[in-house]
Amino acid sequence: MSAALLLVATPSVPGPRISPNTLSLNAAVAPPITLNDGNTMPDMALGVFRVPPGNATFDSVLSGLKVGFRSIDTAQLYQNEASVGAAVRASGIPRDEIFVTTKMSRGYIGLPTNYSTTLATLQTSLSLLKMDYVDLYLLHSPRDTEKNIKEQWEALIYAKKQGLAKNIGVSDFLAPQLQWLADASEKPVVNQIELSPFLYKYRKTVLDYCKEKDIAIEPWGALVTDKVLNDTTLVNIAKSVSKTVPDVLLKWSLQKGYLPLVTSTNTTHQKEDLAVATEDWMLSAQDMATLDAIGNSSYFGESPADIAGVGNISAFFPTANCPARC
Numbered sequence: 001m002s003a004a005l006l007l008v009a010t011p012s013v014p015g016p017r018i019s020p021n022t023l024s025l026n027a028a029v030a031p032p033i034t035l036n037d038g039n040t041m042p043d044m045a046l047g048v049f050r051v052p053p054g055n056a057t058f059d060s061v062l063s064g065l066k067v068g069f070r071s072i073d074t075a076q077l078y079q080n081e082a083s084v085g086a087a088v089r090a091s092g093i094p095r096d097e098i099f100v101t102t103k104m105s106r107g108y109i110g111l112p113t114n115y116s117t118t119l120a121t122l123q124t125s126l127s128l129l130k131m132d133y134v135d136l137y138l139l140h141s142p143r144d145t146e147k148n149i150k151e152q153w154e155a156l157i158y159a160k161k162q163g164l165a166k167n168i169g170v171s172d173f174l175a176p177q178l179q180w181l182a183d184a185s186e187k188p189v190v191n192q193i194e195l196s197p198f199l200y201k202y203r204k205t206v207l208d209y210c211k212e213k214d215i216a217i218e219p220w221g222a223l224v225t226d227k228v229l230n231d232t233t234l235v236n237i238a239k240s241v242s243k244t245v246p247d248v249l250l251k252w253s254l255q256k257g258y259l260p261l262v263t264s265t266n267t268t269h270q271k272e273d274l275a276v277a278t279e280d281w282m283l284s285a286q287d288m289a290t291l292d293a294i295g296n297s298s299y300f301g302e303s304p305a306d307i308a309g310v311g312n313i314s315a316f317f318p319t320a321n322c323p324a325r326c
């Protein structure tokens with residue numbers, strides 16, 4: 001990794017409060033994994049869901065890059081793409097060493113979306129990020145008609161051909177929606193879904209489908225919630241390997257071959273999370289089996305109806321709260 005982490009750009013958003021010149025030149029970075037299109041991406045990403053735009057996102061991303069994250073996950077919905085772009089530029093890390101993901105979120109809030117709207121949305125994201133391309137562009141949600149989802153996917157294939165998105169994928173798709181894309185000329189490289197040991201057994205169908213089609217799984221909700229920090233099974237496993245409960249949850253994900261996402265605005269937590277990807281320790285086969293069996297559907301977060309099928313996420317993101325550009 002070259003990482004000539006020098007100070008350059010002034011961010012176009014307020015900040016920074018973390019000086020780019022404090023960036024480390026030798027932070028360990030998450031190992032790359034190869035996607036089904038032959039490209040690679042780091043096996044752990046820092047996300048910025050619910051991180052306010054402006055200083056909070058700028059500082060979080062810059063701090064994440066400083067500790068060694070090289071994969072950043074944002075979305076149209078998060079309204080902080082401009083701050084992500086500013087932090088990437090301010091880091092001074094060459095653009096091609098940072099893997100940037102964003103998502104077309106209109107389906108999340110129930111806005112029907114066709115081919116041209118999808119491409120227009122990507123262009124808006126690129127303008128906000130001030131980037132020529134994103135490394136990964138996702139359909140944020142399957143909450144639209146089969147016809148529209150197929151059009152959206154064709155638009156992503158076109159965007160990839162045009163070099164606007166190096167890789168394309170989906171989020172929160174279950175097996176039936178993935179099947180809608182089965183006849184397309186390209187398949188998704190990733191499916192970003194809510195997944196942790198607690199949800200593992202409820203996700204069998206979609207996980208089996210993705211495994212068969214070589215679609216990588218990017219778990220969100222990998223750390224579950226604060227509620228599980230005192231879970232007896234997790235605490236006992238964590239003690240036995242002299243690690244923390246978040247460490248165990250992330251290692252479970254990585255050992256499964258998944259690419260977990262974490263959110264943290266706290267540099268210490270960011271370091272701890274990334275260390276799980278860079279440090280060479282393993283959970284035993286017995287611990288992995290224990291975690292696989294720990295199922296508890298009460299830990300479904302924002303996609304509770306996904307247990308049965310496609311959920312009604314609009315309850316969580318009412319249209320009234322969406323910015324006009326959604």
Ligand SMILES: NC(=O)c1ccc[n+]([C@@H]2O[C@H](COP(=O)([O-])OP(=O)(O)OC[C@H]3O[C@@H](n4cnc5c(N)ncnc54)[C@H](OP(=O)(O)O)[C@@H]3O)[C@@H](O)[C@H]2O)c1
Nearest residue numbers: 047048049073171220221223246261262263264265266269
């Ligand atoms: N595609 C989708 O539908 C979807 C949905 C949700 C999320 N996502 C993506 O996934 C990312 C992760 O989201 P998430 O919901 O799964 O959040 P998460 O990673 O579970 O983060 C939740 C909280 O965990 C805390 N945390 C992180 N590392 C920790 C550690 N080592 N010890 C203790 N606490 C720690 C963070 O607080 P501190 O800031 O205090 O560290 C954070 O607020 C998002 O940013 C987004 O990019 C995608």
